[in-house]
Amino acid sequence: MEKSPQEHVTTVTLVESSSNPSGLQLVSTYHTNRVGDPSNLVELAQQVQKVLEDAKRDADLHHAACNVVKKPGNIYYLYKRESGQRYFSILSPKEWGKSCPHEFIAAYKLQHDMSWTPFEEIGKRDVEINIIDKLLNDQIALPSSAEPNFRGLTN
Numbered sequence: 356m357e358k359s360p361q362e363h364v365t366t367v368t369l370v371e372s373s374s375n376p377s378g379l380q381l382v383s384t385y386h387t388n389r390v391g392d393p394s395n396l397v398e399l400a401q402q403v404q405k406v407l408e409d410a411k412r413d414a415d416l417h418h419a420a421c422n423v424v425k426k427p428g429n430i431y432y433l434y435k436r437e438s439g440q441r442y443f444s445i446l447s448p449k450e451w452g453k454s455c456p457h458e459f460i461a462a463y464k465l466q467h468d469m470s471w472t473p474f475e476e477i478g479k480r481d482v483e484i485n486i487i488d489k490l491l492n493d494q495i496a497l498p499s500s501a502e503p504n505f506r507g508l509t510n
Contacts, residue, residue, distance in 0.1 A: 409470070416463060416471045419443050427467040430474065433460040 419433060420442035431443040434457040441460065448459045462474035472480045 413470050416443075417469075425465055427465050427469065430462055430464050430477075432462050434458060435460050 416433070420440060421431070422442075423445060425431065425443070429445070430447075431445065432447050433441055433443055434455075435441050436457050442457075447462065448455050463471040464474070464477050464480075466472055466480070466484075
């Protein structure tokens with residue numbers, strides 16, 4: 356009986372079985388092992404819905420008639436003619452007084468990103484924009500901490 360040459364088998368591992376190959380953590384266990392909270396998804400869906408509604412409102416408002424050049428930072432007053440046509444005016448109902456020719460609908464501020472802010476929300480929106488501006492312009496004032504810190508941003 357002849358001896359058969361011993362077969363040589365090579366095993367190749369395509370994926371390292373260690374979670375820390377060569378001592379390096381490739382994937383954050385914080386992000387991969389946590390259980391998703393369904394309430395976060397509901398909140399995210401609500402935020403998406405609000406963004407879509409605001410975008411539709413902004414697009415509709417940009418289609419309203421206007422006989423002046425719209426400039427960001429100004430407040431415009433939306434009126435409705437008997438024909439149903441909506442238009443913007445720079446005159447408020449108070450400025451029109453009793454001679455206001457059409458139905459007043461709402462007032463909006465045109466933002467620099469060309470979005471519209473309802474009159475009732477202008478103060479809140481201005482505070483948000485000021486915080487963003489402060490973060491972008493005063494980057495040196497940002498704390499070096501990894502924890503959130505909002506001290507000084509609202510002053």
